[in-house]
Amino acid sequence: MYRYDEFDHDFVKARVAEFTDQVERRLAGEITEDQFRPLRLMNGVYLQLHAYMLRVAIPYGTLNSRQLRMLAHIARKYDKGYGHFTTRQNIQYNWPALSDMPAILADLASVEMHAIQTSGNCIRNVTADHFAAAAADEVADPRPYAEILRQWSSVHPEFSYLPRKFKIAVTGAERDRAAIQVHDIGLHLKKNAAGELGFAVYVGGGQGRTPMIAKKIRDFLPEEDLLSYTTAILRVYNLNGRRDNKYKARIKILVHETGVEELTRQVEAEWEALKDGELKLPEADVRAIEAYFAPPALVARPEGDEAVKTARLDSRSFGEWLDQNVLTHKNPDYAAVTISLKGIGEVPGDATDSQMEAVADIAEKYGFDELRVSHEQNLILPHVARADLKAVYDALVEIDLATANSNLISDIIACPGLDYCALANARSIPVAQQISLRFASLERQRDIGELKLKISGCINACGHHHVGHIGILGVEKKGAELYQVTLGGSGDEHTSIGEIVGRGFGPEEITDAIETVVDTYLRIRNDRTEKFIDAYRRVGAAPFKEALYGSEAKAA
């Protein structure tokens, strides 16, 4: 994985020193809250309901065991023994003291981590397919390009005060596991007919209060033009984005209001002036960055097939975990493993300090020291020999992280919601827990099949509800929580925004409503091979409305 060079080390160290000084001056009363707030936000420090919150960047979700152990250490020493992995492939701590922030950031810097640009109107952590370098269907590893974008965008003088925050995602496979079409810029790394690498470029996607699917403005951008073209997009946005209205300030609104044709023309015109300049990526530099991401030397482990076959006969639960949480790897002797942070009735994305340490041990012992955080709030071991899968499974059972529910209804994405978040209008976590408990039976979940359920506690949509096959949005109505259900959303290569199915449900009703939706799907599906999203796309919302609202739906 990428290692800091001297420049990176000095840069992060200087930032820690700078923010340490700012914190000290704030605590000494030398600067006011109004002066300090933008400074703390630039360093990932928020104020939530119960305490400060620190959001730590995990670039493109890639970690090693040393880094994960440090995250565990921070959770134990400065927080309350756990961390929350987020839909931005980051980790958040919910209880750190402001006075401890300098020490935490120094600890993070010691393992090449930081919290820079995890907040504010700048280019945020660049996200990527969590199965990068492992997935069998990948054209090339998207992370070298995410890293190039990270280096280019870190304290970029022109793009540090954008009209609003800016999120970029990169995928290297046709199967989009990075939800690129709901990002400000989505990059699909692919090869052209000549076998050269480049990108399909999508612009103006996003969720929040005005969900939009990104528009493809270029089908193939040569690799060497990545930064010049991205700069052109950012420059057009920076100049023309709506700074007059926070709710209209994202690039998706600019794309919508300008029209994709005109916006593309503007970007291309800007790019004409930039493309042959200093932003053109030198081939040698790209290959040098790529070398950092070279997959580990995967020695032949042909005994894996037999080992897995035998172990499967021995243990039904291992077999279920294999079926659900293990992905085909490029190398037939290996597999990519999803470590579910969605135990039945647990908080989606939370991991304790000791779980993090144990996962770090597993990664070191069986996973070539590589880990990923997925935007679906799980951890990934991208390279595990099939021969070691049973040992990994047994180790995960020990720490209660072997739930075999990847992509099933209990693999729920949920934002922190009103239990923690100052922006939230309703709780998300307890709703996720109730639904998880209702569908606790793995047999039932497997019968239902792939179903992505996503919950947000406010319209900002951190829980990605717009692209959930079933989405739940918590709102506050007359002082009480109310949950709106959306159906038919999807965040993959066939991205769609879910449609609101009807009036909302109270906290006591929402789990029943979800069960009604699921039962309706089971009734109308052609057969077990027709997934929820496919059945919904075939029949539309009508049978679900009928089941949820009965005659009320007909009258409407």
Place this chain on the structure above:
Amino acid sequence: MKILTANRLTDGEAVWFSTDHRWAETIDHSEIASDKAGEERLEAIGHAGLANNEVVDVNLIDVQLVDGEIRPTRLREQIRAAGPTNRNDLGKQARPAVSRAA
């Protein structure tokens, strides 16, 4: 009825302005404003707390008395006063009920 709440600058702890004129870590003994004059007085205390860098994010919140205990009207404030609803071992609710007995 309103009370004054904020988060402590140093550690972000949720606090309420209490009848003994300090920022307390529990809501139980908050000073209650029942009229406009009382609210203005609390607001001034809040401004002062912000200005002397003791607290941040200062707000007057609506409360009612339920069986003699102060209860915020909004769920958000109930959660601030108790802790996350999904984890009884975190937040104020996890502490020994010293203040309730007092």
